[in-house]
Amino acid sequence: MNSSLQQCLQIKNSFNVKAFSEKILKPNSIEALQEIADMTEVIEQHFYILGDGSNTLFVDEQAPTIIQPKFSGIEITEHNDHYSVQVGASENWHDLVSLCIEQGINGLENLALIPGSVGAAPVQNIGAYGVEFANFCREVNFFEFASKKLITLSNHDCQFAYRDSIFKGRLYNKGIITQVTLDLPKGWQGKTSYHGLNTLPDTASAKTIMNAVISLRQSKLPEPKKLPNAGSFFKNPVVSKEMFEQLQSKYPSIPSYPQPNGEIKLAAGWLIEQAGLKGAIYKEVGVHKKQALVLVNYGQGTGKDVLSLAKYIQQHIKAVFNIEITPEVRMISAQGEQPFASFTHFTPISELTYD
Numbered sequence: 001m002n003s004s005l006q007q008c009l010q011i012k013n014s015f016n017v018k019a020f021s022e023k024i025l026k027p028n029s030i031e032a033l034q035e036i037a038d039m040t041e042v043i044e045q046h047f048y049i050l051g052d053g054s055n056t057l058f059v060d061e062q063a064p065t066i067i068q069p070k071f072s073g074i075e076i077t078e079h080n081d082h083y084s085v086q087v088g089a090s091e092n093w094h095d096l097v098s099l100c101i102e103q104g105i106n107g108l109e110n111l112a113l114i115p116g117s118v119g120a121a122p123v124q125n126i127g128a129y130g131v132e133f134a135n136f137c138r139e140v141n142f143f144e145f146a147s148k149k150l151i152t153l154s155n156h157d158c159q160f161a162y163r164d165s166i167f168k169g170r171l172y173n174k175g176i177i178t179q180v181t182l183d184l185p186k187g188w189q190g191k192t193s194y195h196g197l198n199t200l201p202d203t204a205s206a207k208t209i210m211n212a213v214i215s216l217r218q219s220k221l222p223e224p225k226k227l228p229n230a231g232s233f234f235k236n237p238v239v240s241k242e243m244f245e246q247l248q249s250k251y252p253s254i255p256s257y258p259q260p261n262g263e264i265k266l267a268a269g270w271l272i273e274q275a276g277l278k279g280a281i282y283k284e285v286g287v288h289k290k291q292a293l294v295l296v297n298y299g300q301g302t303g304k305d306v307l308s309l310a311k312y313i314q315q316h317i318k319a320v321f322n323i324e325i326t327p328e329v330r331m332i333s334a335q336g337e338q339p340f341a342s343f344t345h346f347t348p349i350s351e352l353t354y355d
């Protein structure tokens, strides 16, 4: 392989780890997507769809073929009782939120400053401060590789759930999101009940709420451009009521979020902190000093270093609490995305350091 033909992905992932791909495709039309649908690597599933790379870890330096959609444009239509906003997948999510608020179109303010592209927003149904993408999504345009056609999925079709959608399930790797349409009602009521926003007056404007969300996020989360990271690294685990009661008898202050089916969601960050791993450092990567759910790259850390640290954390949490935590971040090998459990080549960590 001629390495000069390799294209660098380091600035295209918010962990800022070194990675290269021989092929980075940037389709911006249906014709370009139709050509991609015929490619061997797409048929054999050796590719990765990349937005802005803020929920992505390139574990191997060698990345597979990358498809980075470039569908841009924002179109706003005013109706009697709502605004309809059609947005191309490659637009930046936070810029969209700011633009809407500047134009007096309210609703997205609690989702300000979530990094990434609009096209990735439906995939994990992004959410923050009591609001999620699904609350405003009318439809998603999806180019299907098999039929080589654009299909439209309604909100119901998308099967949105907590950090989940059909794009992680039945439609996973089956095509590309090209555009989303949001409906933002004119009859707006701000959502300020979430801890941190509940000191705002009932009359707070959407802009005030957005600015409060931005300040809160900036005080809690490291800015990826200054300290590379991919946000929450692990998903919050869900356990049975019996398991929760056992844990609660040992750890009375354990945070818990009862689920509609009777199970209990726990806070992965709390478990990591309680296990003494907050601020831990391995080579040039580590657990963030203020927010244990965030893994950070202090400089020249590699994807493999982050993997080794994540495996260590997972094993340690299992040993301490008998709970298995798994990454929310997508893990990419040279062959494409792989489940965390299938990454078996990593350096077992014997010791972590602390500042």
Ligand SMILES: Cc1cc2nc3c(=O)[nH]c(=O)nc-3n(C[C@H](O)[C@H](O)[C@H](O)COP(=O)(O)OP(=O)(O)OC[C@H]3O[C@@H](n4cnc5c(N)ncnc54)[C@H](O)[C@@H]3O)c2cc1C
Pocket: 014, 048, 049, 050, 051, 052, 053, 054, 055, 056, 069, 089, 114, 115, 116, 117, 118, 119, 120, 121, 123, 124, 125, 126, 127, 128, 167, 175, 176, 177, 178, 221, 222, 223, 224, 229, 230, 231, 232, 330
């Ligand atoms: C500091 C920080 C804070 C964060 N806070 C939050 C938060 O509060 N709430 C939250 O929900 N998330 C949060 N995240 C995670 C991240 O912002 C979201 O997952 C975001 O949607 C990722 O967008 P992206 O374009 O960077 O996606 P990428 O990392 O590029 O891709 C993410 C997934 O979407 C798929 N994908 C991307 N584009 C398309 C497309 N056009 N068609 C089909 N599939 C596609 C990819 O294949 C991949 O599976 C945070 C991340 C960081 C770094």
